[in-house]
Amino acid sequence: MLDSLEFPVATAPSPGEVHPIAPGAWWLRMPLPFALNHINLWLLEDGPGWTIVDCGYALPATQEAWERIFAERLGGRPVRRILVTHYHPDHIGLSGWLAERCQAPLWITEREWLHARMMTGNTGSDYADTAAAFARRAGLDAEDSKIFGERHSSYRRGVPSVPAAYHRLSDGMTVEIGGREWRVIVGEGHAPELACLYCEETGVLIAGDQILPRISPNISVPPHEPEGDPLARYLRSLDKFRRALPSDTLVLPSHNLPFYGAYARIEELAAHHRERCDEALAACIRPHSAAELLPVLFRRKLDRHQTAFALGESLAHLHYLHGQGELERFADTDGANRFLRKAA
């Protein structure tokens, strides 16, 4: 399937290194403490200084790599702004530290900034309790629900602080960076208002997690919006990117390698979700909770932490099919919501 994609550079930079990837654009990589063990970040030449795109997860190793870059790779030119695609910890994690360290403003969309501030401000147990109750309704048992709640309230570990003020990015606006125009294209579904940046002059898209080459971006119903339908938003966004981008766009994704083949990848991602929806629909001839659907959608055995990730994805497919009028939902006697295929 991936034959349709072309990867112009086979080797990624190691942490602390920077590789040129497009005119005025440099690629760097930082470690992540997960199975997905890296994130790509970008440095854009910006007149007398630099614009940073995304920050990395708060880890000592990431801070050390940034310090090496500041000392050796920026040619003594200052960081003028810190642009963040979305609120997930691997992207916005070190924004507070970087803003302080570089004395540079944060550029981000309003909904991503608000989410980051909400998630870092939330130090009480209410979010963990809300998330645990959400997991119970999705069909996990009490113990797994508690772990789910804790897992979903650990945001601050990767994001110690977020700047208290921001410069707003919004859909369709143009940002001038180093004499080039970059258009903001907002994607939804993976995050509330994810800012991608497209430069027509160089044919480059900084995609964040909206379009990834090797893995399907996580599309999950979050505990704080338990009735959400993020998959509908994501599929609409894929259509929007298909219309907005030329076919020969160089996509700079936050994970794996830069690639050509945006149209093929958009089609693969849409097809992947259609297949999962078909599997969910077939299973729901009998009532299924989101937890009961996990073995259908994920054929490998999931540990508790993977379950915490997968549960929201399972629910995203069920909510989408519910929204499409294919499934009905009912609150079952054990407290779980179950979904049943509507009679044809």
Ligand SMILES: [Zn+2]
């Ligand atoms: Zn993300």
